[in-house]
Amino acid sequence: MHIFPFLVVVWILAVGLYGVVTSRHLVHQIVCLIVVQSSTYVLLLAVGYVTGAVAPYFYDVPVHTPAVDPVVQALALTDVVVEGAVTALLLAFAIQAHKRFGTLDPQELADLKG
């Protein structure tokens, strides 16, 4: 349990990058990019975790109860928004690319760009 969550982080990152590099379909590539980004949430939340601690909400627990790190959670939240924004923009590009080039294969796109 010591390092296992971090190994999962590396695995997700590596698998996602593999997908991005080998993808033959833009939408598939964008989804792989989402996977790459998801590794960062897992990393952030894993480094801020404290064994046996509560979530950082002090409504029905007293203020000095040991709680996990709230900062990484705030960072991960920001990260999720960024992910949504970038994905939307990339999808718009993909739709437009399909209209202009008639294909979604990244390699064909590179050949066709003219």
Next chain:
Amino acid sequence: MTGVLAVHTAYSVPVPLMDALQITVLVLVAAGATAVVLTRQPVRQVIVLSGYGLLLAILFMTFQAPDVTLSELTVGAVALPLLLLLALAKVRKKEE
């Protein structure tokens, strides 16, 4: 009453049990990521992605991050797949 979405229940779960839960979900998440990447058929991939989002949400819950869980559910498991499906619908309409 902390509102409908407060998630403090994990507090009372004994540590070793928590460990076991986290390990299980972590393994599932790793497998989920692999499945997303290896699903090459785009529409099917979006559905797998939605499932992966759900797994991540559960993982974040075990990491005591209910706020991120909620975001991941709304964005990762619902909103993003919706956007992806719309884009695919547009692209497929022309391909047929």
Next chain:
Amino acid sequence: MTPAARRWAFLIAGAGLVAFYVWGLTGLPGFGQYPGPYGFILNDVAVGQTKATAVVSAINFEYRGFDTVGEEFILFVAAAGVSTVLRHLRGERDRSTLDEALGRDALPTSDAVRMVALIFIGPTVVIAWYLALHAQTSPSGGFQGGVVLATAFILIYLSGQFLVFKRVSPVAITDAVEAVGAGGFACVGLSAVLLGLPYLTNDLSLGHTPGAIDSSGTIALISFFVGLEVAAAFVLIVGELLEQTLLIRQEDR
């Protein structure tokens, strides 16, 4: 490079990256051993300083509120970018004139789906605002609320079909709401500057009881604006994509 060569090049480079990354991760304290101090200090002082019981919201909207300003504008500019990229092009024509003439707008939806969607619109809006307005007390906030609110509009699409969706969320108004959301947040921060305080200083009454609905000053207000911004941006993006999917087609003549 051929796909096979790419794959091999990646596998070699990737293996190197993985080994390198794992080597770095071995320098972390073990899982569950977060050493602090940043988060621990905030856990200790945030409730007292801001009267918000949800420390994550206090960080997002106050301690690190400036990050969130940037984040809102990332969403803002992404929505603007989607509109720009997908705007009508030469040679494209709206299908809606044809479809309206035929008494059919876009894809028909089954009655069952319509009923369910219709029933869910109300509760969705309520939940959305509940989430957006309880940032300071529970694991929620403008961001989650905003996305859920946008879902309500998608339900309108499912129940009343696309042209109704366009009617209740015309681009100009959605744009304006989005700008008010993002700009409103920036203005709340600016109000502190006008009072001679640093930007984003919480200059409203904090209330006395942590966790009460009127506690925590600007946090709730900012959360409201974030909710507006996120919902509008998302409606705008979904609207553009729907329009692409349902209305625009290419003309060959």
Next chain:
Amino acid sequence: MDQLLALVVVIPLLCAAGVSALTPVFRSHRRALDTVAIAAAACVTVLLVVITVRTAHGPQVYWFAGFRPRHGIAIGIDFAVDPLSAGLASLAALLVTAAMIFSWRYFERVASYFHAMMLTFLAGMVGFCLTGDIFDLFVWFELMGVSAYALTAYRPEERAPIQGALNFAITNSIGAYLWLSGIGLIYGRTGALNMAQIGQYLIRHRNTPSSLVVVAFVLILMALLIKSAIVPFHFWLADAHAVAPTPVCVLFSGVMVELGLYGIARIYWSMFGAGLGHRTVIAHLFLVLGLLTAVVGALFCFRERHIKRLLAFSTISHAGMFLVGLSWLTPLGLAGAAVYVLGHGLVKAALFLCVGIVLHRLRSVNETWLHGRGRRLPVTGVVFTLAALGLADLPPFATYLGKGWIEDTSSAHGMTWVIALLVVVVLGAVFVGSKLWHSMFGSDDDYTGTGKRDIVIQIQAGDSTTMVGETLHNQGVVATVRAFVNAAHGNSKINSIQPGYYRMRTEIPAANAVERLADPNSRVGRLVIPEGRQLDDTTDMKTNVVTPGILTLISRSTCVDLDGDRRCVAADDLRAAATNSTTTALSVPPWAIQPVTELGNDHRRIEGLIAPGTFNVDPSAAPQDILANLISAGAVEYMQSGLVDTAQNMKLSPYDILVVASLVQQESKSQDFPKVAQVIYNRLNAHHTLEFDSTVNYPLDRREVATSDADRAQKTAWNTYVSQGLPATAICSPGVDALRAAEHPEPGDWLYFVTIDAMGTTLFTKDYKQHLANIELAKHNGVLDSTPR
């Protein structure tokens, strides 16, 4: 505490939100929009210059929301500003102001989104320069990035920008995620996000595992190297920079790339410098990467013909030089690089703007265009010359000063060979300058010879000569847009070019390209469908003349001869697509779906759905798409003629009217269409069989022939002797007149008609006896070639 520090980010953000909220107002007041944006950018520039001057007395720190550090631990976000960061931010703001002023004339029409995106881009750059927090740095990095992706694709109607933006966005996003991983690592150990505090931590905790620090540093470094297009991460830059609108290029080359390098300096000096160690390794890494980039960029310059790509590669080359300056990790090297960046930013901006002015003038004055135009823009010429000299690092420009410092630092380190390499880069820059001068103010840059290979290009409706030139240039047909426009102005035929598809040849002289466009033989994909044609070929039984059917016409129109290889879409493939594709795939209009489906797998089910007229068919499209496009064009045609509404009034389906029109078309001459239509409706109402020979001949692919009794007894889906009512489908593509007649028949009670003379006089009657008399008359005149009713 200096409130100006918050304002320089908040002002552009608020203005961006403002112009977006007031889009409808600004739509009619374009100049007000420009003014607001320019004023905002100029205001930020002034404020930043003031800040820069103030930092001369020492760095300034601004804590947002007033959260000062507690016991040396930051709990909020700060702006930590020194002369370098403030100076660079000023440069960014200055260039944005210049770009906005330039856009005043550059875009003829521009939505307010452009201004909003430029302003958020500015805010992103300023925030990136000033912040003292590693995650905040990431946020502004992303805002800068997302604005830049959107701006790159600002002209989505062209192909290259989309491809460039995609490449740019995906590469930079991966960089951003690596960065975030680096933040995760460093935060997991130090528990801090404030860069100065992390630096302190690393100094105080010498036992921090070096693996973690090294990996975090490298991950963040990679993101910044991608942003600054350092080899091997340079490939995205030329694509993106070459295709973005000129005002945006100014920012990309002038400051965004340099911000990446600034980021490296910032994270090195504020966070890792002291704690990381490995000083010589890092210095050598930077040196090697920098030199490699400088040389690779210069080499690409020699190869490149596209003006903006040329400038982009020159930027890559210079980015390498800046990295060389950084690589000494000393204040003098850094100062040299900073001055160099400032000089380069201004020079490159001037060059891009000159190129933009020339391209712009070309576009707007091409009606009165004359040779020697370069000489007609004397100011541009002078500025351009000066800027090109500056790019070559000649005195008295700041680039000279900056490079001099870098060289001094290098010789101080005993590596004079570095200077030799830098000389190569200077030579490269001189080459860039002369080449630019040559192509913009010198003689035409044009291909010679007979070209390489045949391709098909598309001219869109409404394309100006320049846009045609751009299409040709993008497809590699002509060497420069200008050469084409030049040649076009010497050839009046250019005005007669129609939208459609043309067979062209790559790498041919521009004059040749104009000739080819004007030559009707180059036109491909042009399809003319006459009225009254049916899908299949028909044979006149008397003369044995074969009339080509619509499918054959389509097939012929798709034939293209590419390098001696003749390719066509076969009529049989079209027939197969018509038989087997789904109604959705064929874009069958909803009112025709039922009859089309009922006929089953017979290609004739789409008869009549393709309207007569002139079309452009993409020769490379799939058979099914060709049909779908024609059918949907037909549906629009029919819709516009009011078919659907009329049908509703007549209580008929639109499809029935179409069928009636096709019968009218085949049975009579146009002056009698309205009467014949009325006869059909009358017979239908009286439950008479229609008894039209055309419906017997239709499935037999014959025409103009008296049918035999055997044929008439044959039951087919169309034969109106055997079955009551209308045939299963239309029997041809009816013309506008026939359709109008079917929609608006001439009132009357006739049930019979017969043509009685060679002039086409047709007599209509309700009375069968009268009809028989009319037939006799026709026989007498010898015009009866088909049994009348």
